[in-house]
Amino acid sequence: MKQSVSDLRVDFVKGAVAHRLRFGGGRGQPLAKAMGLRGGNTPVIIDATAGLGRDSFLLASLGARVTMIERSETMHFLLAEGMARAAKEGGELRDIIGRMSLLRGDAKDLLPQIPAEAILIDPMHPARSGSALVKLDLRQVREIVGNDDDAADLVRTALQHDAKRVVLKWPLKAHAIEGVRPCTHRIVGKTTRYDVFMKSQSSHGCQRSDDFDYHVTN
Numbered sequence: 001m002k003q004s005v006s007d008l009r010v011d012f013v014k015g016a017v018a019h020r021l022r023f024g025g026g027r028g029q030p031l032a033k034a035m036g037l038r039g040g041n042t043p044v045i046i047d048a049t050a051g052l053g054r055d056s057f058l059l060a061s062l063g064a065r066v067t068m069i070e071r072s073e074t075m076h077f078l079l080a081e082g083m084a085r086a087a088k089e090g091g092e093l094r095d096i097i098g099r100m101s102l103l104r105g106d107a108k109d110l111l112p113q114i115p116a117e118a119i120l121i122d123p124m125h126p127a128r129s130g131s132a133l134v135k136l137d138l139r140q141v142r143e144i145v146g147n148d149d150d151a152a153d154l155v156r157t158a159l160q161h162d163a164k165r166v167v168l169k170w171p172l173k174a175h176a177i178e179g180v181r182p183c184t185h186r187i188v189g190k191t192t193r194y195d196v197f198m199k200s201q202s203s204h205g206c207q208r209s210d211d212f213d214y215h216v217t218n
């Protein structure tokens with residue numbers, strides 16, 4: 001059955017996100033490691049590109065407080081709806097949603113006003129020719145929001161923030177975003193990588209961190 005943009009839903013109760021909550025790798029997952037959730041350390045996070053809220057939900061399910069920023073009115077609406085539905089379920093879901101707050105606006109404007117220890121940036125990835133490789137829901141998000149051509153500006157704005165780390169989620173094989181300094185280290189998955197920019201450390205050429213040799217599937 002052909003699906004259209006109007007079918008797109010943010011669903012934290014069933015589907016991929018709920019599955020990951022039950023069977024995900026806890027703090028051993030690449031995203032959690034990249035964001036600095038190690039041992040007892042649980043940073044306060046800004047997700048500057050909220051999208052379908054999956055990364056935020058995962059981080060909040062691991063105990064982090066996450067401020068989500070989304071500039072698309074449609075995506076913001078879908079997220080707010082999905083969060084309200086999940087909170088109504090009560091129990092663990094309500095607690096997780098309770099750690100997530102959602103703002104509407106451009107993160108380039110809002111970031112400087114919000115305190116945080118870690119910032120996640122996951123702009124729309126460059127279009128791939130074999131589009132079957134890109135999951136349907138992300139293709140639907142692209143139809144709604146377009147290409148996020150200002151991703152470099154967003155990363156540069158985040159790097160001006162007081163946060164200890166900025167993390168850029170980017171396709172494994174894509175070139176680094178032009179006009180952004182090299183990252184401090186990189187956590188590599190199967191199709192995705194996390195470029196980590198630490199405030200207090202200089203780059204060593206953005207080496208892969210073998211300590212973090214995990215596989216990610218999204």
Ligand SMILES: C[S@@+](CC[C@H](N)C(=O)[O-])C[C@H]1O[C@@H](n2cnc3c(N)ncnc32)[C@H](O)[C@@H]1O
Pocket residue numbers: 048049050051052053054055056069070071072075105106107108122123124125141145148154
């Ligand atoms: C690839 S999606 C993010 C997916 C998300 N990480 C998830 O787990 O569902 C990118 C989203 O970031 C939003 N976005 C991109 N640049 C933004 C900005 N400067 N400010 C706010 N939202 C932005 C887009 O509208 C889009 O919804």
